[in-house]
Amino acid sequence: MPVLKKMLSTDMLPEGLSERQRFMFFAELFEHFSNTGELDPAEDVPFRAAMNSIHVGTTMLGRCDGTFTTVRREKRQVLATNDDRYCLARNTGSRESRVTHRGREFTMRPGSMALLKLDEPFFAADGMNQKRFTNVHLPMATLKALVPDVDNLVARELESGGALSLAMDYSDLLLRHPGAVDEAGFAIANHLMDLAALGLGARRDVAANAQRGGVRAVRLQSVLMILQKRFAEPDFSAQKLAAAAGLSERYVNELLYEAGASFTMRLLELRLRKAAELLAVPAGRRISDIAFDCGFNDLSYFNRCFRRRFGLTPTAARGR
Template sequence: MPVIKKILSTDMLPQGLDDRQRFLSFAELFEHFSNTGELDPAPDVPFRAAMNSIHIGTTMLGRCDGTFTTVRRERRQVIETNDDRYCLARNTGSRAAQVIHRGREFTLRPGAMVLLKLDEPFFSADGASHKRFTNVHLPMATLRALVADVDDLVGRELESGGALSLAMDYSDLLLQNSAAVDEAGIAISAHLADLVSLGLGARGDLAQAAQRGGLRSVRRKTVLMILEKRFTEPDFSAQKLAAAAGLSERYVNELLYEAGASFTARLTELRLRKAAGLLARAGEHRISDVAFDCGFNDLSYFNRCFRRRFGLTPSAARGK
């Protein structure tokens, strides 16, 4: 399944543009970047915007942060794109937004979510000069097969918590660590569909299948990604990993054992691999600096672990 990553930011625009020129240039690029909707800039602050997205086949993960007051999808975009997907969007800003979709007007509080249909227009505004949101696009056929009467949930506020929030947290984490998608794109797409369907109310056998395929697997991948991001912290512990993942320490340890190694073994392996890579090109860096940079706070322990893992001392490994 093809994976495409996109980044768009006002920092990428030519220097010397005035604010109106910046917005017009960005709006033109945004139409090619997404063509999901249109933005109206905030009148009282300089225009700034940053977006990134990951496309896994027909599934898309996206995040947007910028100084604009409204987001809207016009009939023009509906006709031009012929997009038959649902969009699950989370308000990650600090203000409640007023949303209009499918003839309904409702409030979307910070942290809450909404399910939109991209084959119909929508409008969102909150009166603030800065908006942030995360969204996931999923094929309609997929969600309709998993969730009965899913269209009844479109165009209304969905409260935070449970599998829906986990799906959005997972998306945010992947957008920050996009390399993981290259290795497991198909599985990630399936896990997101499972999580969203659970959060939207999948029942019976479909819910059990989604529970097995999505929830635990996503939590395991999330735990591994957090560990791989923070393993160089000298005081990083299983307790801190559990807190970062929003899980119990016991559950985190179970997930790590399922993935093939305990917390301590995996942490030590990550640190040693990084140390080996640094030593191969360390130049004049001291062994102690390499050890501490990789999260070890005891040089003797580092030397013992390194020799046991690689069969030679850190000094002998330098430049190899």
Template sequence: MPKIEFSSDQLPSHLNDRARFRLWHEIWMEQLGNAEMKHAEDKPFFTASTNVLLGELSVSKFATTTEHYVRTRKHVAHDRDDILLGFYRSPQPQLWTAGNQGFEMKQGSVLAFNVAQPVSSFTNGVTAWNLASIPRAQILKLVPHADDRSAMLLDPANPAVRHLERTIKFLLDADEVHETPELTQHATTMLGDLITLALGARGEAAEIAAERGLRAARQRELIAILERRFAEPSLSIGMLAGHLGLSPRYVSNLLLETGTTFSDRILELRLQKARAMLSDVRYDLTKVNDIAFACGFNAVSYFNRRFRARFGCSPTQYRGGHV
């Protein structure tokens, strides 16, 4: 199963918090690795997690009221050997110890750590993470220094780190990634490339990862912005480029690689929105002119002309069912 979802709501309701925590602990160890954990007994037990498998890589998110988390040499001796990149999402700080290093994780902190090394953490409240996992042997071929330290903080402002977090969120929500082997392979490659860049790849490995992973992530982010903001009449290539910190020419080329220009994609999004509004009974009393403006068109005559060219009838005829 490519996606595994679990929450404390699925545990037997007749059990008390201590028993529910023990049962979850057994399930958690089987899925995610062995560790000593202690529940914050002054809080009702809560946990929710999602794990998406992409071959040997994975992305996940979880939130829990677990207070103490400890992995000793005994736990890691016969367990998984991955590098995890974690984005800390809880407003409560978390204190980490890895090797001879100590970290105070705050909301927005990003940590890379080797799960084959002993670690411990403490949180006074709910802890929440978004995570990406890659086998250590795989990443060391591309980033030989990735396990120089048991754990290291990453710069949240690094473009590769930012795109990695957005990609994790996307993969957690995008069920269609597993619909074909080609989509799964594309998603796995993009995730691996972004992990490689986030961990500081150099030379040829960085060039390849940047060309594939970062470019694909930027394309996805660009399309997501267009789908959110297409109805803004003033939206332009320049505005998008400024928002993403890229050049207008680079943004234009990214869109061309997806098979369409900026103007054509915006026009199609606006026309599809207008068609949906014209067929929605909630907008029966809304004037066609107002629908055109709500969808981002500046001129009604242009809207009418493009609508007829796209759907073979005028907006008024479409609303009346003459299609």
């Protein structure tokens, strides 16, 4: 499944522009970046905006943070894009946002979500001079097949928590670590659809599959990302990994074992691979320093593990 990543920020604009010129320049770029809506800048603070998105087939993950007071999807964008997807949006800002969609006005509190239809206009405003939100665009036909009465949930505030919040947390995580999408784009799109369907009230048979697939897969991905980031900590343990992921240690061990290797095996493999990478640098640092920096507390243990894993000693591996 094709993956496309986009970024846009006011930091990319030329220097020396007036505030009006900066916004007009950005608005033109934004129309090419994502022709899903328009922004109205705040008048009491300098204009600033940053957004990025990941497109996996027809599924899109995106987030936006900027000093604007309203977000609008006009009829012209609806006609120009012919977009037949739902938009699951979460207010990640600190203030309430008022939304008008399908003739209904409702409030999105911080952390809450809403389901919007991109084939109809919408308008979001709250008078504040900053907006921050995350959104996921999902194919309409697929979601309707999984949740037949999903249209009843459009244009109303959806409480935070459960599978919907997990879907948005997963999206935020991937937007911060977009490299993970390159390796598993198709699976990620499926997991997001599973979570959205589960959170929106999927049919009983669909919900069972989503619970087994989407939720566990997303939690496993989160666990693996934490492990990848913290494996070099000398005292890192399964207990600390579980605490960082907000899960029980038993559940984390089950996830890792189901995925093919225990916590201990994964931790050792990550440390040894990092050590091998550092040893490959000719005339680099001392072997003992490399071992300790990769999380090993005992040099003799490191030497034994390294030789067993790669078939040669750390000294022999130097510069290879």
